[in-house]
C-alpha cells in the first residue's frame with residue numbers, strides 16, 4: 001500500500017481536506033504509490049514516459065503518444081451528470097441520481113489502480129486571483145503518466161493553489177482511473193466505461209479511458225460541466241465552450257473582446273487563432289486568449305467579463321496547415337514541449353503528419369506508421385485510402401507557445417466582453433453574419449445553434465443537429481434553467497454585449513463552392529459587428545437580425561464575386577420558415593424554458609412571415 005502521508009508531506013501538500021481525499025481514493029483504487037506533481041516535474045516525467053515507451057520523441061522538445069485504438073474520442077453516451085435532485089435532469093445531460101452513480105463508480109474503481117502510481121495533480125482553472133478562482137481549484141488523481149503531462153500543459157498545476165485556499169474544502173475532487181482498456185467493451189452493449197460528474201458534490205469520477213477528452217478532468221469535466229453547474233448554483237457565472245479573442249484597433253487605440261461557441265468541426269480553433277488579413281494588418285491586431293472555454297461573469301464595474309480557465313490548447317490536428325491555421329503550426333513547433341496524440345509518426349525521422357497537414361502525405365512512406373502504429377508501406381491496396389492519422393488526433397501545447405497570445409491572458413482581471421457570437425457549419429440559409437441586439441433573441445439564437453449532421457442519413461435534409469450554445473455535450477442541469485441563468489447573468493451587465501450568428505460555410509447551390517473564403521477574412525464581418533455596436537454603421541434589419549449592407553463590409557484586398565456576396569448577405573425566407581418549424585420542435589423538448597425565449601421565437605417567426613420573399 002502507498003504511504004500517502006509521506007508522499008503528501010514530501011510535496012508540502014498541507015490542505016487537510018485534500019489529504020483526506022487523496023487518502024480515501026488511494027485506499028479505494030489500491031494504488032501502489034502516491035506521487036504529488038507540480039509543473040516543475042514536467043521534464044522528469046517526460047523522461048520517465050520516454051523511458052517507459054509511453055511517449056516517443058517527435059523532434060526537438062516534442063513528443064508523440066498513441067492511445068488505445070478503441071479509446072480515441074469523448075464518449076457522450078457514457079458521460080453522465082449526477083446530482084441528488086431529479087429536477088436537474090435535462091434533455092442532454094444524461095442525468096442519473098448520485099445515489100446510484102457514486103457507488104457504481106466506486107465499485108468500478110475499487111482496486112483498479114493496483115500496481116500503479118496514483119499521481120496527485122493540484123490545479124487551478126483560472127488565472128490566479130481571478131474573481132472566479134474560488135470555483136477553479138481542483139485536484140485530479142490519475143493513474144496514467146501521460147494524463148499528468150497533458151494536465152501540466154492544459155491547467156496551472158501546483159501545490160500552492162490548494163494549500164492557499166480560503167476555504168480548504170472548496171476544491172473539485174476529480175478522480176481518473178484508467179481501467180483495463182483492452183477489456184472494457186468500448187462501444188458494445190457491455191460497455192464498462194463511465195464518466196460521471198457528481199455536480200452537487202463537486203466530485204468527478206471517470207473510469208475507463210486515458211484519452212484526453214475523457215481523462216483531462218480539469219478541462220472537460222471541471223472547466224465545462226462542473227463550472228456550468230457551479231455558475232448556476234452560485235448565481236455568479238457561466239461556464240461555456242467558447243473561444244475568446246481580442247482585437248486591437250491601432251488607429252483608435254481601442255481593444256475589443258469577442259467570445260463565442262461553435263459546435264465541433266465548425267472551425268472554432270482556427271477562428272480563435274486567426275490573424276488579421278494582410279491588407280488590414282497595419283490597422284488591426286488579433287490576439288488569442290483561448291480556443292475552447294470561457295467563464296463569464298459580471299465584474300465589479302458592472303461589465304460582462306470573460307476569461308479562459310485553461311492554460312493550453314488541446315487542438316484537433318486534422319486539416320491544420322499553413323493556410324487554415326499557421327498560428328497553430330507555430331504553437332507546436334520544435335522546442336514547444338507539444339505532445340501529439342494519434343497522428344501518423346515516423347520513428348526513424350521523428351516526424352509527424354496528419355490529413356490536411358500537406359495536400360498529399362509524404363511521398364516516401366519508409367518508416368511511417370499510421371496512428372495505430374502499423375507501417376504505411378505494408379498496407380494492402382484495399383487499405384490505401386485509409387487515413388494515416390485518426391480524425392480526432394490532437395496536439396497539446398501551452399498558451400504561451402501561441403505566437404499571438406494576448407499579453408494580459410494571465411492577468412486576474414479577465415477582459416470585458418463586447419460581443420458573443422455563435423456559428424455552425426451550414427451550407428445554406430445562414431448569412432455571413434447577422435447581428436442580434438436583444439438579449440433574449442441572442443440567447444434564443446444560442447439555444448437553436450446547430451451544425452449540419454455529418455452524414456445526410458442522420459437527419460432530415462436541411463435539419464441541423466442542434467447543439468445549444470455548443471454546450472450539448474457539457475450541459476450540467478436542465479436547459480430551461482440554463483436559459484434563465486444565462487439571461488440573468490448577461491442581463492445584469494451594465495453594458496450589454498452584442499450577439500451575432502456567423503457562418504463561413506455557405507456554398508453555391510449549383511457547384512458547391514464556398515461563397516466566402518473564410519480563415520483570416522473572417523475578421524471582416526467581426527469588425528463590422530463592432531462598428532455596428534459602436535453605432536458607426538447601421539446595417540439592414542431583417543427578421544433574423546441585422547445584416548451588413550454590402551458597402552459596410554471592409555473588403556479591401558478581397559475579390560468576392562458580386563453574386564456570392566449578395567447571396568451571403570441575404571435571407572432565404574422559405575428556408576428560414578422551414579427552420580422555424582424545426583426550432584419549435586427542438587425548443588419544445590426543454591422544460592421551463594423562460595417566456596422571453598418563446599417570445600423571441602414567436603417574434604422572429606412573425607417577422608419572417610411579414611418579410612418580403
Ligand code: OXD
Nearest residue numbers: 074213241264292314
Ligand atoms: C472537446 C475538446 O472534446 O475540446 O470538445 O477537446
Ligand code: MN
Nearest residue numbers: 241291292293
Ligand atoms: Mn471543446
